[in-house]
Amino acid sequence: MKFMTRSCAIFLVTALSFVVGSLDSPFASAADSAAVTIQNFAFTPNTITVPLGTTITWTNEDAASHTVTSDTGAFESGTLGKGETFQFTFHSAGTFMYHCHIHPSMMAKVVVTAKPMTSPPSGGSSSLKRFDKNNNNKLDDIEFFAAVDGWIAAQIDDLTFFKLVDLWISQGPITAASLHADFLQFDDTALALSSSETISFTVHGQGIERMRVQIFGLNGKIIFDESGAGSELKWNETTFNGTLVANGVYLYRIRVEGDAGQGVEIAVQKIIILR
Numbered sequence: 192m193k194f195m196t197r198s199c200a201i202f203l204v205t206a207l208s209f210v211v212g213s214l215d216s217p218f219a220s221a222a223d224s225a226a227v228t229i230q231n232f233a234f235t236p237n238t239i240t241v242p243l244g245t246t247i248t249w250t251n252e253d254a255a256s257h258t259v260t261s262d263t264g265a266f267e268s269g270t271l272g273k274g275e276t277f278q279f280t281f282h283s284a285g286t287f288m289y290h291c292h293i294h295p296s297m298m299a300k301v302v303v304t305a306k307p308m309t310s311p312p313s314g315g316s317s318s319l320k321r322f323d324k325n326n327n328n329k330l331d332d333i334e335f336f337a338a339v340d341g342w343i344a345a346q347i348d349d350l351t352f353f354k355l356v357d358l359w360i361s362q363g364p365i366t367a368a369s370l371h372a373d374f375l376q377f378d379d380t381a382l383a384l385s386s387s388e389t390i391s392f393t394v395h396g397q398g399i400e401r402m403r404v405q406i407f408g409l410n411g412k413i414i415f416d417e418s419g420a421g422s423e424l425k426w427n428e429t430t431f432n433g434t435l436v437a438n439g440v441y442l443y444r445i446r447v448e449g450d451a452g453q454g455v456e457i458a459v460q461k462i463i464i465l466r
């Protein structure tokens with residue numbers, strides 16, 4: 192059994208950062224900059240959490256020289272004397288551990304959160320209205336497949352296409368209000384093969400109490416739908432009636448929920464099964 196963990200993971204990361212990143216504008220609020228002070232041989236704040244795309248400025252207030260050195264090589268300030276600054280813009284979500292190269296006991300981290308995609312995206316739904324040819328406020332199959340044709344012909348950009356796929360699967364009204372995600376922070380999704388025919392869906396973030404995974408065939412038929420407490424769900428690659436799914440491409444979507452019942456729908460992703 193082969194499971195294309197790597198290519199799926201890559202697709203997932205690209206698709207998510209693309210969709211989520213491009214959706215930043217409707218949600219844009221605070222300035223995308225933040226500051227960390229280096230003083231008394233410490234980084235303050237020691238943990239800083241920022242949204243994707245934020246530029247952080249570090250300022251050395253000590254007489255002693257320090258560096259801002261990523262543990263993984265993602266960034267490196269070089270030696271900063273008193274009053275000197277270093278800036279870095281975070282274009283991917285995740286936790287970035289860093290330290291001072293001169294004083295290795297000075298350690299801190301940056302947590303970069305992807306802004307969650309809501310479904311349908313607020314502010315973006317009206318632009319999807321043009322695909323609703325029969326004006327019933329739904330994306331009917333025929334309208335969806337016209338959009339797929341448009342996407343293949345490059346008349347529709349990827350972002351719009353992903354929104355349409357999301358909308359089509361959710362069967363929600365095109366003009367529906369967006370979901371709110373207060374106190375719920377979704378960072379990313381990871382797939383792993385936990386046994387020969389079991390795939391684990393794991394979500395990362397803060398305040399996630401429950402999750403739901405839905406898997407669809409490319410014909411739009413739902414073949415798996417399960418919810419549970421926690422941030423991991425397993426799928427044994429079978430359909431509702433227990434038969435093992437055939438090799439091929441499937442779509443999945445994940446919804447995460449916080450303790451107050453608030454939820455975030457994560458954009459549809461592809462999964463490839465090859466045995």
Ligand SMILES: [Cu+2]
Nearest residue numbers: 257291293294
């Ligand atoms: Cu130092």
